[in-house]
Amino acid sequence: MGDATLRDVARAAGCSVATVSRVLAGTRPVGAETAHRVREAAARLGYRPNQAARALRSRATGTVGLVLPQITNPFYPALVRELTHALHAEGRAVLLADCDDDPVAEAERIDDLLSRRVDALLVIPADERRSREAVAAAAERVPLVLLDRRCGPGVADSVAVDNAAGTALVLDHLAAAGRRRPCFVGAHGSASAAAELRAAYAAGAGALDPRAPERVALGDFSVAWGRAAVDQVLPTRPDALVCANDLIAIGALQRLHERGVDVPGEVAVTGFDDIPMAELASPGVTTVRQPVAELAAEATQLLTRRLGGDGAGPRRTIRLAPELVVRGSSGARDRGRV
Amino acid sequence: MGDATLRDVARAAGCSVATVSRVLAGTRPVGAETAHRVREAAARLGYRPNQAARALRSRATGTVGLVLPQITNPFYPALVRELTHALHAEGRAVLLADCDDDPVAEAERIDDLLSRRVDALLVIPADERRSREAVAAAAERVPLVLLDRRCGPGVADSVAVDNAAGTALVLDHLAAAGRRRPCFVGAHGSASAAAELRAAYAAGAGALDPRAPERVALGDFSVAWGRAAVDQVLPTRPDALVCANDLIAIGALQRLHERGVDVPGEVAVTGFDDIPMAELASPGVTTVRQPVAELAAEATQLLTRRLGGDGAGPRRTIRLAPELVVRGSSGARDRGRV
DNA sequence: GACACCTCGGAAAACGTTCTCCGAAGACTT
């Protein structure tokens, strides 16, 4: 009961390989009675098309490569889930590559995926600058959609949340709640989100109160930095910490609690992404929810369009509006669960 | 600069396709000067082997399918990370399939992966009983390693943590800390871990104190159930909640806090898995750490051995010893961070 | 009844590898 091939089915159905292929693929009408015989034989032998042969012949593998910086970043699993579901629904398979935040590994993985003849690539670049070369080269050979983070202008199609709009949501919310001395806790580095959020905060905070001193502290996207940042900025007496992601916010929350600072009474804290942990922290973290399902849907739709002939169209950049999720960490009092 | 083929390289190097193949694959010694010419030509043309053709000819795709119930389960990302790294290190690629905890979808995904001619499968079955048929059928056709959860006896090779040992670690720790009235908060259902933990708890608790009434509450593996369980079991006055995973423990912690119960003073709480959230909860959750890297290493090693000829050996079951991670939720006083 | 026109089926050529034969040398043995 090894692998039945077209040839075996043809023999069993008493017809030619070509006919079997046509019946099974529906490429051309085939006589009703023959078709029935073929289908019956195929079922009986448990025939499954050999995708390798199919790929070789049709120059398409039905496979998409998904390259991301770190699957353990808690924001990505939900995205991966939506992407795989969307792609499976179209009959595609997903080759996953985690590159450990290392642009060199990323380039290797992309290379490998290309040699495996993926039909397209979905890439969340590890680094805005250092990922660029490999991504641009790959985009020359295969449809490529950038996700969540960008990678220099005009390199490829791109789908991401509107970071500026998200930051504006947060700042408006804080201002409405009477916060007057916000402080931005962000990240250095050249992941595109880091830079965009820095810029968006600067623009938004300046608009709110042009005379206010700008409080900014930069580290990385980790819980540890959130903790450290608290010690660094608390002397400047902020009444709100606008964190560039939820991990930072959670770290800040921990440290504030340890130092006996009342949240949200004295200091409000906000995050970004709405990872699962954000809801579970105490108090719950007010944050900007990325529309993960829409992100995935737009990305796969863009990909499908590129694969369906519109290969040469102009680069598209899709920006999705995020949503503010208000929880205890920014309210007048704690509305979170714990 | 489309795709250079062996034929192109051969033409450029002035030799035959066979020779180029031999040089590049190193299958057979080739004259030094010819080899050099070939390598130079290949580099110049940017030749990349076409894996589809290679797969067709050599009946091996260099690809492994990874099937899991829910990538959003916070325990899996770390595992996926280790697995992909280990497999990439061996030159294999990973086809990812998330089946949304649905055995039917799981069967479909497995089917698709088989038709894509994966060399092997890594499966974390969604359900001990209902996943069995599809997994067993797949194991007939391709090396298959079960991960983390089992799927009926003797179906395939299997690598998992020793749940009984982990439970024993927890119970010993609690007993040493003077807890006398533990309560198990577990899960119904037929995911194998659920049943094993139930059994292990019953055995271990019975050994500690055969006369004690057995406290057990069963729900599912979620935060919500952890919260609900607290209300259900608190009237029985337990002094420790032994939760079947960290999510349950975190839910319990939240609810206990809301109800003003002192943790760990009045009630200790323990989890299982050591997901990232366990460290961040307040207090930190004492838990059983799954040796994720070793799990991945053993699984890929088993797979590699099966792929390297030892196809017909007897089924192996590898059980790895877990490690107890003591945090604030079980101490005499809070040693956690927040 | 000749002609064109459909419909259905088969033969066979790709797709880009790997690998098995074969042959032509040269390097040894005797």
Place this chain on the structure above:
DNA sequence: AAGTCTTCGGAGAACGTTTTCCGAGGTGTC
């Protein structure tokens, strides 16, 4: 000097599809 081994290279057959091209037969039109 004739034989036997090695060594290196090429020709060509697979692998399992899809697809193009053809032919055979039937149906329609004039």
